Amino acid sequence: MMRTITRILLPVVLCTSLPGQLKEPQTTPDNQLAPQPTLYDSVVKIEVATQVPDYRTPWNSGRFSGGTGTGFIIGPNQILTNAHVVSDNRRLLVTRRGSSQKHVARVRHIAHDCDLALIELQDFRPFEGLPYLDIGGMPKLESRVSAIGYPVGGERLSVTQGVVSRIDFSSYSHSRADSHLVIQIDAAINPGNSGGPVVQDGKVVGVAFQGNTQADNVGYIIPTPVVKRFLKDISDGKYDHYMDLGISPFPLFNPAMRKAYQLPADGKGVLVANVVPGGPADGILERGDVLLSIDGNTIDSAGNIRIAGEFVDMNEIVERKFAGDKVSLTLIRKGEALKKDLILREFPYSRIYAIQYEEVPRYTFFAGLVFQPLNLNLFATFKFDDRRLRQIFADYVSRGLFKDMEDVVVLTRVENDRLTTRMGGFTGIAVSKVNGQKIKTLRQLHEILNAPNPPEYHVIEFNGGNRPLVIPSAEVPAAQKRIMAQVGITKAAQLD
Amino acid sequence: MKKLLFALVLLQPLVAAPEDSLVRINSTIQTYSASQPWEKTPPRSRRGLGTLLAGNRILTTAAMAADSIYIELQSADSTQTVPAKVTAIDYEANLALLTPDAGPGFLSELKATEIASPAKPNDEIELLQLETNGDPLSTTGKIRSMELLSTFVSGRYFLGYVVKASMQTSGNSFTLPAFRNDKLTGILTSYDSKDQICDVISIDIISAFLKDAEDGNYEGFPSLGIGTATTEDPHFRGWLKLPEDKGGLYVTRVLPKGSAAKAGMKKGDVILGVGGFAIDRRGYFEHPDYGKLFWPHLVRGGPIMGSKVAIEVLRDGNVQTIEATLEKSPAPLVPGYLYDEAPPFLIKGGLVFQELSKPYLEAFGKDWATRAPLNLLDVLSSPEDYEEGRRRVVVLTRVVATEATIGYDRLGSQIIKSVNGNAVKGLPELAKALETVPENGIHTIETDEEPYQIFLDEALSDRVDRDFVTRGLPTLKRLYEVE
Numbered sequence: 001m002m003r004t005i006t007r008i009l010l011p012v013v014l015c016t017s018l019p020g021q022l023k024e025p026q027t028t029p030d031n032q033l034a035p036q037p038t039l040y041d042s043v044v045k046i047e048v049a050t051q052v053p054d055y056r057t058p059w060n061s062g063r064f065s066g067g068t069g070t071g072f073i074i075g076p077n078q079i080l081t082n083a084h085v086v087s088d089n090r091r092l093l094v095t096r097r098g099s100s101q102k103h104v105a106r107v108r109h110i111a112h113d114c115d116l117a118l119i120e121l122q123d124f125r126p127f128e129g130l131p132y133l134d135i136g137g138m139p140k141l142e143s144r145v146s147a148i149g150y151p152v153g154g155e156r157l158s159v160t161q162g163v164v165s166r167i168d169f170s171s172y173s174h175s176r177a178d179s180h181l182v183i184q185i186d187a188a189i190n191p192g193n194s195g196g197p198v199v200q201d202g203k204v205v206g207v208a209f210q211g212n213t214q215a216d217n218v219g220y221i222i223p224t225p226v227v228k229r230f231l232k233d234i235s236d237g238k239y240d241h242y243m244d245l246g247i248s249p250f251p252l253f254n255p256a257m258r259k260a261y262q263l264p265a266d267g268k269g270v271l272v273a274n275v276v277p278g279g280p281a282d283g284i285l286e287r288g289d290v291l292l293s294i295d296g297n298t299i300d301s302a303g304n305i306r307i308a309g310e311f312v313d314m315n316e317i318v319e320r321k322f323a324g325d326k327v328s329l330t331l332i333r334k335g336e337a338l339k340k341d342l343i344l345r346e347f348p349y350s351r352i353y354a355i356q357y358e359e360v361p362r363y364t365f366f367a368g369l370v371f372q373p374l375n376l377n378l379f380a381t382f383k384f385d386d387r388r389l390r391q392i393f394a395d396y397v398s399r400g401l402f403k404d405m406e407d408v409v410v411l412t413r414v415e416n417d418r419l420t421t422r423m424g425g426f427t428g429i430a431v432s433k434v435n436g437q438k439i440k441t442l443r444q445l446h447e448i449l450n451a452p453n454p455p456e457y458h459v460i461e462f463n464g465g466n467r468p469l470v471i472p473s474a475e476v477p478a479a480q481k482r483i484m485a486q487v488g489i490t491k492a493a494q495l496d
Numbered sequence: 497m498k499k500l501l502f503a504l505v506l507l508q509p510l511v512a513a514p515e516d517s518l519v520r521i522n523s524t525i526q527t528y529s530a531s532q533p534w535e536k537t538p539p540r541s542r543r544g545l546g547t548l549l550a551g552n553r554i555l556t557t558a559a560m561a562a563d564s565i566y567i568e569l570q571s572a573d574s575t576q577t578v579p580a581k582v583t584a585i586d587y588e589a590n591l592a593l594l595t596p597d598a599g600p601g602f603l604s605e606l607k608a609t610e611i612a613s614p615a616k617p618n619d620e621i622e623l624l625q626l627e628t629n630g631d632p633l634s635t636t637g638k639i640r641s642m643e644l645l646s647t648f649v650s651g652r653y654f655l656g657y658v659v660k661a662s663m664q665t666s667g668n669s670f671t672l673p674a675f676r677n678d679k680l681t682g683i684l685t686s687y688d689s690k691d692q693i694c695d696v697i698s699i700d701i702i703s704a705f706l707k708d709a710e711d712g713n714y715e716g717f718p719s720l721g722i723g724t725a726t727t728e729d730p731h732f733r734g735w736l737k738l739p740e741d742k743g744g745l746y747v748t749r750v751l752p753k754g755s756a757a758k759a760g761m762k763k764g765d766v767i768l769g770v771g772g773f774a775i776d777r778r779g780y781f782e783h784p785d786y787g788k789l790f791w792p793h794l795v796r797g798g799p800i801m802g803s804k805v806a807i808e809v810l811r812d813g814n815v816q817t818i819e820a821t822l823e824k825s826p827a828p829l830v831p832g833y834l835y836d837e838a839p840p841f842l843i844k845g846g847l848v849f850q851e852l853s854k855p856y857l858e859a860f861g862k863d864w865a866t867r868a869p870l871n872l873l874d875v876l877s878s879p880e881d882y883e884e885g886r887r888r889v890v891v892l893t894r895v896v897a898t899e900a901t902i903g904y905d906r907l908g909s910q911i912i913k914s915v916n917g918n919a920v921k922g923l924p925e926l927a928k929a930l931e932t933v934p935e936n937g938i939h940t941i942e943t944d945e946e947p948y949q950i951f952l953d954e955a956l957s958d959r960v961d962r963d964f965v966t967r968g969l970p971t972l973k974r975l976y977e978v979e
Contacts, residue, residue, distance in 0.1 A: 248946050248947075250946060250947040251903050252903065253902045253903030254900075254901070254902050254903035254904060254951065255902070255953060255956070256900070256938050256939075256951040256952055256953035256956065257903065257950075257951045259936070259938055259951070259953070260936075260938050260940065260949075260951040271947060273946040273947035273948065274946045274947075274948070287948060288949070301903075385866060387870065387873045387874050387877045387878075388874065388877065388878065390870055391870055391871065391874045394870060398946075419731075421729075422728055422729035422730070422731075422732070423729065457731065457734065457735040459735065464877065464878055466723070466725045466748040466749075467725045467732070467746050467748055468732075468735075469732075470729075470731045470732050470734070470735040471731060472731050472734060
């Protein structure tokens with residue numbers, strides 16, 4: 001079974017007559033001598049067996065599946081590929097070109113926010129001597145590039161050629177939450193190409209990673225600034241994720257708005273419309289500040305800056321930085337010019353909006369009730385329609401709701417049983433209190449419900465709910481045993 | 497089939513036959529555009545039947561009269577017409593009284609019908625339609641059950657009959673009178689041809705409506721102003737200490753300023769009885785003549801405005817009786833309907849402000865409950881979280897591109913908190929706050945979403961507004977008086 005490596009991600013191959021060193025050596029069938037290895041030989045096929053958890057039945061093992069993708073050698077035992085090729089894997093096998101021997105590999109670093117991963121072989125020796133692909137720069141618009149990989153349609157290496165048609169800031173569908181620089185090329189893309197190199201003049205200018213279901217002959221590649229950032233981020237042995245200022249900018253085009261913030265009509269400065277509570281800018285920037293420059297680059301009223309002649313979003317400065325890096329800002333606050341520095345750091349709460357991989361879904365099962373913390377995986381699985389829950393999800397970061405409820409605990413399921421017979425109407429809404437205590441984490445809810453000497457009734461209140469749900473605690477132990485056996489649950493909770 | 501029905505008609509007594517009271521009603525309906533409230537949508541027409549009552553009054557449904565801009569009464573044979581006006585209307589009970597707007601014309605040739613005494617289950621009733629040529633078309637049906645029905649405004653339930661009848665559908669929309677012993681006994685509002693079941697407004701509700709309208713000042717049906725949940729869940733009952741032999745309705749919400757709130761009812765109370773009738777765990781009581789009925793009938797079905805009703809509640813495990821004086825439900829934060837009301841709005845420099853209403857949200861289309869802006873839907877489902885300091889919720893609904901709204905184009909659906917520091921209780925208050933121009937000539941509008949503050953230049957918006965008027969906008973505001 002072939003996994004179409006991610007929904008709209010179709011890896012790309014571009015073909016062209018390859019420049020000098022990539023040119024396929026002429027081999028004839030009767031040539032018994034092994035040819036000199038070329039860069040083509042450094043492009044490997046990755047077979048992956050996956051196990052994807054099912055958030056609907058989090059106690060189950062999940063779906064077993066698999067697929068293929070492409071990777072390329074960039075250094076000693078360093079194979080670069082897409083994160084989506086190797087996500088949720090239970091087994092990775094790498095095959096060299098022209099060989100059928102499969103070599104066991106494992107993920108060394110994975111970055112879901114930029115869809116890149118570095119994998120390594122258990123034993124690199126069979127691959128020694130193969131050239132390492134160089135990471136180059138940005139290709140020019142209209143220039144030709146070649147994508148190399150192992151797409152569907154055949155067993156052997158495939159090469160496709162295309163033209164760089166657009167360089168843009170665009171979304172990376174693997175996490176469903178991130179946007180970075182993307183290069184669009186006009187080559188057809190096929191499943192299996194993901195993770196393959198896109199080369200120009202013998203150097204890698206991108207990694208093929210996704211297609212477009214609404215357009216033919218369009219492929220997207222991850223450009224080298226993103227690849228280089230990933231490689232630099234992991235150079236300390238750990239991937240820290242992309243950084244974010246944690247503010248919402250609002251354009252300052254309106255003359256009345258500019259006047260109210262005491263700004264001249266010079267088209268400069270962007271408004272800080274919101275500061276994410278607890279984010280890196282919290283305590284440094286305030287709502288109503290007007291940002292004038294970032295690291296010395298003048299910010300215009302739409303929040304754009306100019307770097308090396310290119311007109312880009314000011315966020316591009318932050319995109320290139322790492323956890324612990326400093327950002328220098330000049331701003332106007334209530335008419336007063338200020339200079340502020342802020343230190344970038346990870347802000348894990350915003351990951352609630354990104355699909356999670358390699359994670360075992362957390363849950364607790366209590367007398368037929370299944371409680372799970374809200375994240376995008378859960379939302380995508382259950383398609384919640386409760387307005388209050390959707391509002392909480394939308395406001396979780398921007399209004400700092402995570403401070404009071406790190407986990408938004410949702411009652412996702414009520415298993416049918418004589419104890420739960422009238423409780424079906426409570427699914428899909430967020431728990432606010434259990435036994436009078438405000439719920440901040442799944443673990444806390446689990447501990448309250450499973451505390452020794454429980455009250456006569458457990459009382460569970462819901463955010464926006466009509467009435468509390470009550471469970472007679474005396475009936476819980478028998479019900480828990482009975483329902484777990486009926487439903488086939490062997491583990492009552494997964495709290496980490 | 498037609499022949500058979502004709503035969504039935506011929507069997508009717510010749511004097512004061514029900515069909516002698518039938519009037520065709522043609523009404524032209526026009527509503528305001530939800531997104532451009534200064535305009536009306538194209539008119540539609542609706543056709544139904546009315547019944548002549550004593551005193552030149554014509555009874556029909558509210559559906560026939562709501563949002564009407566012109567109503568015409570037509571003789572059964574469609575040869576004569578008389579314009580009419582609405583004298584009383586109840587959108588929730590779906591009833592309206594019309595009277596000729598000029599001389600009675602052909603109405604003087606008709607015979608007013610009398611009001612029947614209350615019907616009971618299994619009574620036979622006669623449903624009347626009019627053929628194109630003016631001949632009556634009668635169908636006999638049987639009252640299968642008495643139930644609380646919601647026939648026009650959703651979620652408002654009134655006593656009605658569920659009638660089994662095999663009807664031939666003629667040109668009229670379903671507003672048809674029902675008779676019993678040649679007296680008016682109800683109005684049919686819908687017919688399901690597959691199951692051959694129709695909903696009929698009961699004479700009990702019609703009588704109460706007519707009585708209320710007698711003095712020319714229609715007040716409407718009272719309401720307790722509460723939200724409830726059933727108590728079938730045995731564990732929930734155990735926790736509430738509800739005895740097995742009792743029913744009980746759990747109070748989930750008490751509308752501020754409503755009859756129940758004034759009587760001291762609290763969220764978490766369990767209603768055991770209303771007006772001497774025990775309420776079961778699903779909210780039903782046993783009516784001596786009608787069978788099981790949903791509890792609101794005890795508030796809306798008989799008692800009139802201002803009368804008192806005793807409510808037995810369980811609170812903290814103790815049974816107590818509270819006495820509520822029945823009143824109309826308090827004005828809601830988010831109106832559920834706006835029939836015959838021009839929605840208020842205010843345009844200032846291209847910013848369009850409106851008061852949030854359910855019809856506004858419904859205008860987002862068939863899937864409005866998921867497609868409308870989430871923050872506004874939240875107000876509709878949890879108004880109690882927005883009630884403080886507000887009579888209505890004022891929303892910046894859209895931004896018309898003007899010189900004054902440069903940079904604001906992507907704003908919309910922002911709930912307004914204050915203007916120039918004055919809290920906004922409703923649209924008139926917002927308009928008033930904008931009348932005082934701050935020293936720097938710039939209004940500050942505070943919202944509850946990013947960017948939280950919007951600024952508007954008074955001089956510039958003034959110029960833009962004048963331009964709106966010259967370019968065909970009939971008016972820049974439609975406000976109402978605040979008490």
